[in-house]
Amino acid sequence: MPFTPVAVLDPERLKIAAERLCRVFGIESLHPHQEEAGQNILKGISTLLDVPTGGGKTLAFWYALFYHWEPGNTEKDCQKIVLVVGPLVALMEEQAKGLNAKGIPAIAITSNSPNIEQSLTDLGQNKYRVGFVGPEMALSTQFHEKVLNQVEFTRNIICLVIDELHCVWEWGNDDFRPEYRQIVQLLARLPTGLPILGASATVPYHVIKDILANLGLPADCARVEVSNEKLNVFLSVRILQHEPESFADLLVLFSDEAEGPEDFLQTLIYANGRQEVEKIQDFLRDNAPSSVDGKKAFEFYHRHIDEDQKENIQTRIKSGELRGVPTTDALAQGMDFQTIMRVLMWMKPRSFLSLVQKIGRCVRDMRLRGETALYITKAMYTRCCAELEILRTEKEAAGKEDSAAGSDDEENLEEPPDRDLALALQNMSDEEEEVAAAPAKRQRKGKGKPKNLSPMEERDQRYFLEYITTTKCRRLVWNRYFGNQRKKRLNISVPVGPCCDNCNPEAFGVPTIALVGERKLKTGRKGLSSPELESAVRKKLEAVREQIVASEYPNQHFLTGNAILTDDVLDTLAKRARLVTSIDTLQQQARWIHASRYGDRVVTAIQEVLVDFPDLAAVERETQTAERAQKILDVAAFKELRSRLVSVFEGCYNTVFAEMEEDSAGVDSAPTTAGRKRKKIKEPRRRCQIFLKLPRRDVRTSIFRIMRCSILSQVWPDYYELIKEPISMTNIKTLSEKTTHYTTIDEYRADWHLMFNNARQYNVESSQVYQDAVYLQEIFDSKLYALSTEHKLPGHELLPGAYFVLHMASHSNVKLNQITYRLRREHKPRLL
């Protein structure tokens, strides 16, 4: 039986439907997107509804229902049905419960249901206005027979909602719940022409087409899209100051001023494994200030805890009793927690999408503000930088082969060149990326086994890496990922506040986390003596106890040392010698009844032995801590360096252009000393545009990359170890066999001189190339000299500036590109 849409929408009934809905759900008015999506359904138009968490997605589902029906209405013709397919049992059960409480007969039929058969029969007999089922249930034979084959059902169903639509992409493509991909089979069993409402809060822009195709919907089906940027949360990425195993970085969550549990923002802490979440709970409990009862306030959650406990935790989150819940992905997917004010992610989640979903759970109410942070180690951060570089290099390589390829939709979404050079760098790489015609599966460099990523997964990863490593606003990455620029915005006034740690570093304020109360950190194996130390201490202590016996009990020959200092205490002390620094610590390590009397002697004896056994591990640890601290400082220095480099660029730019102008004006008009007008193009924006208009994409790319590398190299000297790609002329002259790693300006100059010389040697004096080379060399040398003296920069810091000079020169009227390319073509063996 085909579905019959409402032929002409009655404005009066629409108005009444909206009013009923508002009344039943206790809201003031509907959002435009809710009405639009609801009306599409009534008209029989399948629609993609992409609305962020907190945007009132579900009301759009019920709007169409309320056009026909309202709670309490028993007229036969009005008993319409909305069928919702969703992935999450708990969420569906909760939704059904909520609807029933509002007088809307609804049922969630899941594996938990007490009487599945009866429930299905009831749904088929049109006893419910809303039915929730999982994809597995929806595709079962039972469902087919008891529901889909029932005329009562097919005559009255008005819409199929596929909730959490992104799961079609996210879950359907592997072994995990493959049914989500087979949903299209369900469509075939429903009345023809039945509209589908696909709803999601986090559907990545690039997978929409894929999802629609999977559902057999046209790519241009109606879309109601609202930007999912969560302007009400602060985004940040935090680099751990301590070993991850210590969890010490979480100490920052506790405020000294906390007067009670309420002062601890209600927080979800996502970690990637159950052991981790359990340890985090212990850590929080152990370190909670006295005003907070750790046992009550912190509780872990993962899927291996029993159902009662899960329910208990969810209730306590809602009541606000639980202040911090370390959890795996198991918690809160789709669950409606209104009170979470802070979401932390302990180490990288598996995908960018997953990160966004987690952040989506923070502060559902868009009128409040919250905060989120991703905690990663410095090593992970460095690795992200390197991986991103690799991905970009691969993209560039792929892009070069078919740079003529048509532009992706996505291309148009890139933000325009903006304020400073760094953004130009960023744009550049984005622009290069568009060739999504990436080889489908490829082996990637990296640790261990090669990963096979689909182009979509690779894109997700790339965005994730960008999100982590960007020095610009993190929201830019987020918005590009979801194509938010082209979507509507929620009509809610969000309170103003800091945006992200890059935009508002002042709001980021991470104090240095000092480890106080070290007793809480387990000594572990680190404190144990080496066998040599152990035996040395043992010998020494045996001697000490003999001395004690000899001096204190001179004539008592029956008294052995063992009576004063028993062998087992002695053993323990020998094993833990490093931890014995005072009588107190001695007592902590071994309970010795004579400690107060002879403890001093023992401690002194142990300390004497330790002099000969320096603790290499501790020295190592100290060095590591110092190095880590240094790296954190380096990050700050990096920002400063960047601004310094930008000013170097500006200087270069202005001087080069001024000189060009003098040259060209020189003949015609005598220079006037004071009145000479220097054309200075001040706005960085314009310079970026010039950059982006440079003719040869690969030269441009190379230069950007070199500049980026140069900057990076100063922050992470080991960076090159990771990417295995030295800064060299190879980046410009892609065919070169040379692999010099420039560290000084002299090496760099030498290489350029070689090129200039070649240009002269292989071209006649009257040729353009020859003249360009002469001219360029002059500028090059004088600028380098001027720059190095003016800015008092060491040679390697000057590299980006030098590239800049050279490139600007080439762009204006000295045709460096021509030189490079002619040389490459003509003298390949020798120079390139």
Ligand SMILES: [Zn+2]
């Ligand atoms: Zn920002």
